[in-house]
Amino acid sequence: MNRTALVWRLASFAVAASFIALWQLIANLKLVSPVFLPGPDRAWAALVRGFSAGDLWSKLAGTLEHMTYGWLAASIAGIAIGAIIGSSRTMRTYVAPSLEFLRPLPVSAIIPVAIAMLGLTQAMALFVIAFGAIWPIMLATIHGFAAVEPRLYEVARSLQMSRLAVIFKIALPSASPDILAGMRLSLTVALILSVVCEILAGLDGLGHWVLLSARAFRSADLFAGVILLGVTGYVTSVAMSLAENRLLAWQAAQR
């Protein structure tokens, strides 16, 4: 088991390494103009320069802030609304279908609306990110609450548990695998929308950095920003998996 895991890890490193090598080769051979495509060497140098001399740190912090606030707002609202809808059969029957209708609407469609109402502000960004990120969490919560074993509600009734205790001790833990999966999906959505909002509203963040670099034809800086975005997405999703594994240790026992 450990051995095969190691082999897979090595193989994935090999793939990544050969990808970077290919990139370097294309850049060196100038198959694409260096104005548009810097090699990994130049991108790396730009990254280091951005951190040491430029304001890449503050840009990264800006994006992380937008992403985190939007995601947290989406999580709190999504779980709360999902819990209300999911724990009532009537709400599920009447409200859930219209949610399913709203969900596939591209969030980009509401961005103009948000800008018209809130202007090119942090509040607009927060609203757009939260609005986009809420769907996976809310739908997962509805599903999780609807799927609670009815027998457990009977146990709760015979113990005369309060409504609040039923939600926190039975429904939420039972729905937690669904909710956490939804939160993980939302993390990616929140990152993407952070960048979009930064580009559109000129808010401090990696999106803005990428936009300015592109306008100035500083392709190495552009790539440094894109790489940093990729790393951000990867690291946050790994952190989320670790949190999931910890919180759902009881599920590992079940398998």
Place this chain on the structure above:
Amino acid sequence: MASAAKRLEAVSGTIAPQIAFDGVTLVLGGKTIIENLGLGVRPGEFLCIVGASGCGKTTALRLAAGLYQPTSGRVNFDGQPMREPRREIAIVFQDYGKALLPWRTAAGNVSLALEAGGMPSAERPARIEELLRTVGLPGHAGKYPSEMSGGMQQRLQIARCLAQEPKTLLMDEPFGALDAMTRQGLQDEVLSLVAASGATVIFVTHDLDEAIYLGDRVIGLLPHPGRIGIELPVNLPRPRDQLSTREHPEFLRLRRQLFDFIKATEQ
């Protein structure tokens, strides 16, 4: 000894019933499931209910638990109408796998009932350990239900029910899914637990031998709609013993009588 005396009194009928069904009819989905059921269960009595599949045993138990309200008639507990489930009445469900919280350990599952009863958290660990020992699960406090066998899970559910300190214990085919050896062991454990706590028990089972072995009284239900078809007092000495009780001439006579009853209902 006190409980034996109480039991005798209970059977002879000098004490007011703890649970009383009075002309209870239950209609679900336009279908009459239970019709005009009258039944008194006295404090400390061990009542067993048998009957063919689908005759309404589970439904009768859920009425006693307050999980269903009768369409007409009354279910009283200690002279008060049962409007909703209450902590004094604990139910052991047949599907123990569904009745336990998979995200809580054995200790956590027992704790649920203590929390509901408002016990301060400092006092819980000692009580949990005591309860787990009582049901024969010492040293398993940190295990999740999924790491336990069926018999252990059912023991755990019983421990949680005991944590409610119930006056009445309702059991719906609690051992139906267990193998014969585990089953006999648990039968004796339940008998001694009940003797120690003095709780009233309504025990639903498919197994006629089990009903006679455990009960002070056995009731057989007739199906469509559910109503009482036979009522047999069990005058077998206690404590019961897996070998000698089952060979007792009275046991064999009751067994015969119940068997004939069930056979007749199936025709």
